[in-house]
Amino acid sequence: MRDLSIGELSRRTKVKVPTVRYYEDVGLMPAPPRSEGKQRRYDADAVSRLNFIRHARELGFEVNAIRELLDLSADRYRPCEEIDAIASRHLSDVTRRIAQLQMLEKELQRMVQQCGHGSVEDCRVIETLNDHAHCSPNAHPIGLSPRDRAGSP
Amino acid sequence: MRDLSIGELSRRTKVKVPTVRYYEDVGLMPAPPRSEGKQRRYDADAVSRLNFIRHARELGFEVNAIRELLDLSADRYRPCEEIDAIASRHLSDVTRRIAQLQMLEKELQRMVQQCGHGSVEDCRVIETLNDHAHCSPNAHPIGLSPRDRAGSP
């Protein structure tokens, strides 16, 4: 399992080639040794590390958080409080986000259900959007993440 | 209600000044007339339109979708099927997103709960992240949207 090309690494970890190079740029992956022709050569450790990164990304950890997790996990005898804290913080972010999206979902459902499929003149969707005194004043639950398009490329 | 400065418009709609200019750049807001000194001057229509945009963004519609909604709603006698379709598509995006995040939430909860607060050596969080054969193979539920930080600025 020695001297994998970046393409082989990509196939084994399901992380795309440009993404691997990107992870190197931002310091998640160390710069690997090169072949005589300056191509990257990876070993089994790189495969493990990249799998760790991929899995953490799938769980929604940000790159900065993953960097911390990798740094913290390097020392096997360190107490895992800090690791736990990162994971817990992320969990509560996700929970909060779900709550926001559920409020959105309710409002969108109301909007769509009330639409009588007539003309724009009396469309509930447009009316709702025009009526700017509508929901809780402090919530700002905007946006789907950009990554949501494309289920599998 | 005539000749509002961009700052006044901003105060009335709760949309920040640079954001108003951004909406003009990307064609959501029409370029308004200018004062002698080339400062933007807005009228009541601008206030309505910007409120519409703000509300749509709060509901998570993308700028492109809002552009469509605005175009479609310009014709009062058009049947509102297309508008309905945009809203429904967005609703199903939100619903799907919630489902993804809930799966994430479950896995994160498992991870955090199982952590015995010992050392990194036997930390469940790290173990889970290292174990790359774990969850459904097709799901890619990555990421919180960037807008999620900052509840109210």
Next chain:
DNA sequence: ACTACAATCTCTAGTGACTATAGGTGCAAG
């Protein structure tokens, strides 16, 4: 009319986590 000072102007660059493209080089098989 003059002076402060806030508000506005344009333009550029940065955010996060990639993805896409262009134009060039390396490497292995036939």
Next chain:
DNA sequence: CTTGCACCTATAGTCACTAGAGATTGTAGT
């Protein structure tokens, strides 16, 4: 030895803003 894919670097684009620099305008008080 040549074909052709894999690889290289570097740059720009995505989305919806946000932040900053540096210049100009509007306005309130004197």
